[in-house]
Each structure stands twice: as C-alpha cells, then as structure tokens.
Amino acid sequence: xxxxxxxxxxxxxxxxxxxxxxxxxxxxxxxxxxxxxxxxxxxxxxxxxxxxxxxxxxxxxxxxxxxxxxxxxxxxxxxxxxxxxxxxxxxxxxxxxxxxxxxxxxxxxxxxxxxxxxxxxxxxxxxxxxxxxxxxxxxxxxxxxxxxxxxxxxxxxxxxxxxxxxxxxxxxxxxxx
Numbered sequence: 001x002x003x004x005x006x007x008x009x010x011x012x013x014x015x016x017x018x019x020x021x022x023x024x025x026x027x028x029x030x031x032x033x034x035x036x037x038x039x040x041x042x043x044x045x046x047x048x049x050x051x052x053x054x055x056x057x058x059x060x061x062x063x064x065x066x067x068x069x070x071x072x073x074x075x076x077x078x079x080x081x082x083x084x085x086x087x088x089x090x091x092x093x094x095x096x097x098x099x100x101x102x103x104x105x106x107x108x109x110x111x112x113x114x115x116x117x118x119x120x121x122x123x124x125x126x127x128x129x130x131x132x133x134x135x136x137x138x139x140x141x142x143x144x145x146x147x148x149x150x151x152x153x154x155x156x157x158x159x160x161x162x163x164x165x166x167x168x169x170x171x172x173x174x175x176x177x
Contacts, residue, residue: 023064113153
C-alpha cells in the first residue's frame with residue numbers, strides 16, 4: 001500500500017541524503033525499518049553497505065564512540081544477519097549475514113538448546129540478498145524470528161543470491177510492531 005511505499009521513500013531520502021550517522025547509537029535500528037515496509041532487500045543493501053563503509057580491522061575501524069559496546073554489538077548482530085529491534089522486544093529481524101556459516105553457542109545452564117546455527121551458503125558481497133529461508137527445516141516466509149527460536153537451539157538457513165527477491169515482502173510478513 002501507499003503507507004509502505006511512503007516509508008521506503010522516506011528511508012531512501014534519509015540514507016541517500018547522507019543523514020545516517022553510523023556513530024549515533026539511537027539510529028542503529030533505522031536500516032532495519034525497511035522490513036516493516038515490505039522491502040527486506042533495502043535492509044540487506046543498506047546494512048551491507050554500512051558494514052563495508054564504516055567498519056574495518058584498523059585502529060579507527062569503529063565509527064564514533066563504541067558506547068559501552070553498542071557499536072560493536074551492532075556490527076556483530078548485523079554480521080550474523082540478526083538484529084534485536086528494541087530492548088524488551090523478543091523479535092530478531094533478519095538481514096544479510098556476512099558469513100556462510102556462524103554458530104551461537106548457548107550457555108547450557110540457561111539455554112539447554114546447545115547452539116543456534118545460521119547458514120547462508122554462498123553469502124558474499126555479490127550474494128547479499130536472501131532468496132528464501134528455513135527455520136529448523138520448515139519454510140520461513142518472513143524476515144524475522146523470535147528470541148525463543150534462537151535460545152531453543154536449531155538452525156536458520158538463508159538461501160542467498162545476487163539479486164533482490166520477493167522473500168519477506170508481503171504485508172503479512174512484516175515484523176510485529
């Protein structure tokens with residue numbers, strides 16, 4: 001609908017106009033807002049661009065102040081292809097993982113699930129777009145999961161490709177707000 005298109009247009013104007021400051025923690029969530037407008041490919045593009053342009057393994061490789069680890073946490077979550085949209089909210093938004101495979105080991109005293117694996121075979125600068133997803137072997141049509149999905153242990157498989165897809169773009173796929 002028109003509200004979704006208006007949100008995409010506002011977000012595009014914000015980023016294309018140079019208004020996003022990667023060193024400003026209160027704006028960390030903004031590239032993920034495209035998911036609420038049915039444009040996951042835009043989140044995938046913007047986050048990959050921010051990771052590439054603002055982070056490096058150099059003395060100045062973090063933008064701004066690390067804000068007690070907030071900037072580093074944004075990098076780690078975004079590199080995994082997950083993003084916790086708001087404190088106290090159990091929703092993890094899905095982006096574009098940097099790595100073909102990552103494993104999150106769960107503390108067994110609290111989470112007996114063992115580990116949560118994120119597989120994105122072929123993930124690369126070229127293959128940055130999610131084509132489809134599966135959670136524990138079942139199709140996952142939406143670009144988000146819940147915290148409980150991670151801490152239960154299991155496997156998220158993201159099929160990656162070089163071009164945007166329609167995955168996660170239906171109104172019913174939008175994350176809960």
